Amino acid sequence: MSAPENMRKIVIEPVTRVEGHGKVTILLDDEKQVQQARLHIVEFRGFERFIQGRPYWEIPVLVQRLCGICPVSHHLAAAKAMDIVAGVDELTPTAEKMRRLMHYGQMFQSHALHFFHLCSPDLLFGFDADVAIRNVVGVARKFPELAVQGVMMRKYGQEIIKATAGKKIHGTGAIPGGINKNLSIEERDEFLKDIEQMLEWSRASVKVAKDYTVENLETVADFGSFDSNHLSLVREDGAMDLYHGNLRAIDAQGNKIFDQVDYQNYLDYVAEEVKPWSYMKFPFIKSIGPEDGWYRVGPLPRVNLCDFIDTPEAEKERQEFMAVTEGKPNNITMAYHWTRMIELLHSAEKIKELLNDPDLQGEDLIVKGERRPEGVGLIEAPRGTLFHHYKVDENDQVTMCNLIVSTTNNNTPMNLAVEGVARKYLSGATEITEGLLNRVEVAIRAYDPCLSCATHAMGQMPLVIELIDSDGRLLDKKAKGMSLND
Secondary structure (H helix, E strand, C coil): CCCHHHCEEEEECCCCCCECCCEEEEEECCCCCEEEEEEECCCCCCHHHHCCCCEHHHHHHHHHHHCCCCHHHHHHHHHHHHHHHCCCCCCCHHHHHHHHHHHHHHHHHHHHHHHHHHHHHHHHHCCCCCCCCCCHHHHHHHCHHHHHHHHHHHHHHHHHHHHHHCCCCCCCCEECCEECCCCCHHHHHHHHHHHHHHHHHHHHHHHHHHHHHHHCHHHHCCCCCCCCEEEEEECCCCEECCCCCEEEEECCCCCEEEEEECHHHHHHCEEEECCCCCCCCEEEECCCCCCCCCEECCHHHHHHHCCECCCHHHHHHHHHHHHCCCCCCCCCHHHHHHHHHHHHHHHHHHHHHHHCCHHHHCCCCECCCCCCCEEEEEEEECCEEEEEEEEECCCCEEEEEEEECHHHHCHHHHHHHHHHHHHHHHCCCCCCCHHHHHHHHHHHHCCCCEHHHHCCCCCCCCEEEEEECCCCCEEEEEEECCCCCC
């Protein structure tokens, strides 16, 4: 094999229709075969340092500014960690249910955003469609009902967040030991007016994703797919629980690696590896090791490893999903879209259930306890398991922070998906086509990555793709959103 510096190099920068900035590099040898393909996270995240020295009660509001797409997830994970620091092991019913409503509102709007705005153009128009129409504007023109549906579903979830957190983005609702407001009768009734429509649209969304996967099963099964371990929180009875639970991990065949682990002890089970070509770390299960201990998180693993979903319509869809692989874990990367829509339906069902719970109008909002020096908070964010770990000194100041965000957990799987698709579609290529490169991005988008959460820094990155032969000659060059003379 040629040395890397002598190979042809394709660069996709930035990856499009994802949150945040990243690039892909693909190296081809003299026989035009892909020898290496990597997803590089080129932002730098500094929040683990930024918040040191801040008082612990500020953290749920401060740390969520990692991201404007999934701030609720960071807000609640940090609040759960600070509950432990504040000496609180159990919230009041009103506080817990308000947080859950906030979280399911976040899941609902985030899944709707990703499916309708970011990935649906690929599913509806095809990977090779003209890039001028393969976008959300194209969806709005050709499928106006779907476009309106996606916008209205996201709006509904955002309004839920506003009512529970105070603002749609970067709210303040969750505080150490509880919540700072309840849900008024007027707010409840306003949401109940539209919940049946949200449920109807959610059912239709599941059908779109399911039909696409089943009708193209032979193609998607070989599209960036591979056997993997899976990790998520589950309830004590094994049910899916997106807000709270214990850690469970299974292998590609469904065998349990560990189960019902108290996440305060996550460091006994999960570790992180650093590689020189990415600012994002590579987590793995310690008992297996870094080479084979990597795992996937998010909708696909959550549906794969839970024993059941405690809402009837989503459970029926889960059973139909699992039947495709006869009850074994489904390791098809593109099946993330199907499971994401199952969770969308589950979230709508949970929102309806919570809205009809009178505890949301309770007035007992905060619990106090005896201060502790350390706390861990985990939550199932839209993109997967989110870890927040803090240490606090006797002056109430944060001295240590470790964040393992959902996209970081999926780092190795995303790189494997990129490599698999690149080898399948780009080996032998002498000309860059947008459709071929889009396939690499489709594999990444299946994970719904939030690169801002995973790293966070500044920078503007235009898209320039160059194909260079082993003698250094420029064979082809394409640019997006800029002139080649820029």
